[in-house]
Amino acid sequence: MPTVSAIVVTYHTGPRLHECLYALRSDPGISETIIVDNGNPAESTAWIDRFVAGSDTVRLVRTGGNPGFGAGVNRGAAAALGDMLLVINPDAVIRRGSIADLLAALEDQPEPALVGGRIFDVSGREARGCRRNTLTLWRALGLGKWVLDEMPGPAGPVPVGAVSGAFFLMPRAAFEALHGFDEGYFMHVEDVDLCRRVVEAGGAVIYQPLAGALHYGSTSEVPSPLVQAHKARSLARYFRKFAKGPLERALVGAVSPLIGVALKLRG
Incomplete structure (x- = not known):
């Protein structure tokens, strides 16, 4: 089974970060967790330091400021040792067993490839943006459907135009070949950009509904x-x-x- 490095970028996330990190640390499918600290209050910083010190599978990257979400992920990826990169929001909690489902969805896919899972809220409803068509200006203007969460959910993995950056898995080699996230985006849309570059490079973006993460959302103090x-x-x-x-x-x-x-x- 490939080794998996989970990357969590945190900035003023709050206590939901604790749930996220405990779930990752206890998941047998994850080889290491890399916390990218883009800036947190002193109390959160102290908790992160204690959490890292208490585990030999958790590592910390401090950026010395807040370069943005995509830049934070890139720094985490540069420090990663795993064959695969799992990017997950700091206010999301992975469902146990999801790594195997994500890996299965990548089998026999053209490279570069990435796969996103089903993200749901506390009531179990699918979050907006888990599965989307490729974003074009025409779709943004209403000349075509972009977000697909109102469509019936598939029973298994299906190709889509884009998945959410809140929860996805990608081979580290493919992420590096595409030079990671475009750091020109400070926050938002960097995931849509990455998915589009995957598709335009002849690869595949896959939505895997069997893998899941609870996403609390709106926990940042920004x-x-x-x-x-x-x-x-x-x-x-x-x-x-x-x-x-x-x-x-x-x-x-x-x-x-x-x-x-x-x-x-x-x-």
Whole structure:
């Protein structure tokens, strides 16, 4: 069985981080856990230090600031020793046995490949964004379906355009070959970007409903308006990066200033 390095990036996460890390440390499918500390209050920092000191399978990477989620994952990946990288949010709790299901879904898939599992809330409902089509400007404008969580769930692994960065598994060699997350995104959309690069490289993005993680969500102390501002900038960057042809590039330039307004109205 391949060795698996779990990467957890934490920034002012709160006590849900404890549940996340205890579940990872006790899961027999995970060889090591790497905590990437992007900045936490003194009390949380002290708890993390004690947790790391109490286990020989947990390691700590401190970034000395907050370079963003994708950059944090990249630093964790650089320190990882496992054949596979499991990226999981610090407020998510893996369901025991999920690693085997994720690995099974990757068998015989074209490289590069990654697989995401079913993420659910405390009532068991599938979280928005677990399975998506590839994000295009046309789908963002309503000319096609992007998020698929309202569709009936598949019984087994299926190819999709994108999965959530809150819970996915990818071979370390494939992650490195694609140069990891694009650090131009501070937070949000870096997962959509990675999935698109996998697909455009001829690989496969797989959704595996048999693997799961409970995601509490919204546990960070970061103010919501700041999160929305980062999301708007990330979406604008994504559409500029993947625009095809002069018409789409011109349209991206026209709609990019409106993305932030649309997010505020929706939220």
